[in-house]
Amino acid sequence: MLLLRIATTHVRNRMRQTVVSTLGVALGVGFSVAMASLMEGSQRDFMTTLIEAIPHVEIVDEKRVPAEQPATAVYDAVAFHGLRPLEDLRGIRNPTEAIASLRDWVHGDIAQRLSGQAVLRYSGQDLGITLSGIVPRRELAVSKIEEDMRQGSIEALDTTANGLVIGSKAATRLGADLGDTVTLTSANGIAKRFKIVGLFHTGITASDEGFAYAPLKAVQILFEKPDIINSISVRLSDINQASDVAARAEQQLGYKAVSWEEANEGLMEAFVVRNAIMYTVVGAILVVAGFGIFNIVSTIVHEKARDIAILKSLGFPESDIQQVFVLEGLVIGVLGAIAGCLLGFGLSSYLATVKFEVTTDVEMTRLPIHFSYLHYVLACLLALFSSAVAGFIPARKAAKLNPVDIIRGAT
Amino acid sequence: MTGAADQPANGSGSLLEARNLTRILPAVVPVTLVRDVDFKIGEAEFVAITGPSGSGKSSLLYLLGLLDRPTAGEVLIEGNKTADLSSADMAQIRLEKIGFVFQFHFLLPEFTALENIMIPMQKLGRLNARDQLEHATRLLSDLGLEDFLHRRPAQLSGGQRQRVAVARALANAPDLILADEPTGSLDSAATEQVFESLQTIVETQKTTVIAVTHDMDLAARMPRRIHLVDGRIDYDRAQ
Known part of the structure; x- marks a missing residue:
């Protein structure tokens, strides 16, 4: 709790940068959630349409493998020449x-x-x-x-x-x-x-x-x-x-x-590829947000070098110093994730109300949105992971700072 | 070299011992900060470390306070060697047994005087929250700061900040306080207040105080003086 208090105090005292970094994470999470809702919504909508349009199982007048020649059932080794299968x-x-x-x-x-x-x-x-x-x-x-x-x-x-x-x-x-x-x-x-x-x-x-x-x-x-x-x-x-x-x-x-499923195997694979692309884009957005956090935590480490020396002289080990700055990244990450979830829900809800008319092969009058808590959990986990990594790099640097160098520099 | 290197000046058991302590800064031309320093300091001693600028006073203090590691020799605290300790173990010793006061107050600027004192207590966790508050309040009151408990460092005068730093150094009732030019940035009135505070600590709490100082008048008022020249002990004597 003490380390968290120190961390929150640090980020609170850099309000402007904290707000900007939090917004970065919030936008990342918000758009990720909205995008995931839209993508899964469209996938489900398509699947529903597809499943309604085609039989769940279709038995057709074909054999999966050609019929066996009677001779192969009798002899161990059979060679056929000039065979003309019965029409x-x-x-x-x-x-x-x-x-x-x-x-x-x-x-x-x-x-x-x-x-x-x-x-x-x-x-x-x-x-x-x-x-x-x-x-x-x-x-x-x-x-x-x-x-x-x-x-x-x-x-x-x-x-x-x-x-x-x-x-x-x-x-x-x-x-x-x-x-x-x-x-x-x-x-x-x-x-x-x-x-x-x-x-x-x-x-x-x-x-x-x-x-x-x-x-x-x-x-x-x-x-x-x-x-x-x-x-x-x-x-x-x-x-x-x-x-x-x-x-x-x-x-x-x-x-x-x-x-x-078999009839639409190619389509299913296309959905997997599409989802992979989507989550890569989502991940990239959150990595970019992570750079914002990296920036603010690095700045705080630079500005708080003296505080780091103080804490070390008071008896805080390196691991505590590291935790303080990782926590700072996480605090921004958590705030951004909460704001992002709200933004994502708002965006998804708005998109769900948008109506339009398109006359193509498939008629659609409303954007298909699927609300799932998994989108929020996944985006938040990614945001927190990105925040922790972004905080960890400068935190490790902070932990390694030599207090004597800092004290000498200050006096 | 003259003086009391082998025995603490007050004749009590050794709280702190420096054995052939040497610190050389690695560089193209290595810089020797401290060389072959030997002494023992006992409980409830009030020791001045003096010497000209660049004589290695602060470097010696950082070695004694386990903030820095010696190039050679060792520091013993209560007879225990510290050379092989991990940085985490050294941090724990600083937390439990050593209090620092620096030339500049080095208080955490975002926290109030009371919070600054409670931080090391919270880290140690010996006292519950209520006792921490009571203890911190008492420490500040003892140093005449009862009206400034909730002020941040920026709202205090130089002397008040330095007394808060002294109170913080006392927070976990350490055996040893290491003060690096504690009055170096203060006017004469504030210097007197801080000096008296340190003197009171030695007399009433039986805490050992080692203070680096340029101020020869102040050093002359301390019972023992270790004088350094070029990183070596020039003399170590009781006064």
Whole structure:
């Protein structure tokens, strides 16, 4: 307590410099907190949008590794020459049975799809799209498409045999509207007429222009794949179970099952890199603030050389002298951290209220801010570490000062 | 060299002993500050260290007070060698057993007279906060400063500051007070006050006081004088 009192007395008596250094730390902590809140907010917002938009687990009609040749199972060493693998028909066979086996243990909703490329034609205009054949009731359970419906509904696909739901931008490009009849042509050249029973708008241009939904049966006929699907979407009660569920489903069905984490692995890595950059910038800000503290503590050491000699002559060991000046750095650091937390909270709160309109691929009307005590703890710890180091360097110098030299210099 | 190098002047046990004490400042041409100084000083002695400027008086005092380390020889306190002590151990001895008074008061400017005296007490931690306050107040009152307890050094006269410094040197009831020109910057009235304070300490508290001084009249009033010339003892005698 005595050393702290001496330290606080020193910094109090250099009020102007103390305030400037404290402000430096406060700005560092404040902006760090605001930046971290904004970065994590945007990450979470993006993740939420992403997780809502895609299935938590998607089982597709692919094998993770090519099928083993029967001969390799029989012989220890096999060499193949001029092998022509059987052109297998793509697709998940016996979908009813596969889905039923998943329902036994998966906690969540399951929907099947048959997707493929098709050309949408209306009044002489063509548009390439990805057409998905869905079971509307099940699709609604695994996706948020219902929330994006602007006109008509997904359920209308149940009542209209050749119903079609397309994106708002696709409709605009074709000049088609709800109730219009369009032609869909599959890659096999089969063409069928569909009636638009719904229009959706997700805000993502690629979806609004390039996706369409129709009843599963109609799409199976169009693609000539009766009783075949090519993906099973799973929406889980707990998204953290996605990897485990995917692994088990893959083992059970033999088809490739991809969790949302695996599907967005590149994105996750990008977030890690982005966070690393952010925390490097935050660290740099606080190191700069540390220079301010280094400056003031160095000045105090210089000015208080006589006090150091006095304290040493009174019987204060070097370690105490060092502690006094480290404490001075920390006192400024603590004051700066407290002010910085308040500033950071104020900035974050203000940013959270800022509204703006941007019309790009993803529409955003408000800055996404995530409030977390961890941002404050981390920024404060960094600030205190920076302060301690900034105080330690001049403190070590102070501790080594020879009191006799100082006393001689003064007399 | 004449005098009392082997025995304390009052014949009591040795509180402080210098054995062949030598201090040479390392430089291109080394400077000898103190050379082959030997003496013993007992309890409750009042000793003057005199000599011309540059004779090594202050350097000797810093060696005796364990603020500096000798190049050769050693200092013994209460018969204990100090040569091998760490700087932390030496600091602890200064805290417990030695009080310093310098030519300039060397008080901490941001603290009041009372706080300046309580700082070494708080560091030692022998007394609780209440007793520290009482003791510090009594020390200042004994030196006629009862009206200046809460004044900072800048608000005191030169003599008052120096008496506060004397009170601070007494804070932890040391066995030894080392005073380096304690009256060097004072007028005659203040000099008399400070000298009397030191004399009273020796007589009433049985504390040994070693004072470096240029003032021969003052030195003549002290029972023992060690006179240095060129870092060596010229004479050491009781008066």
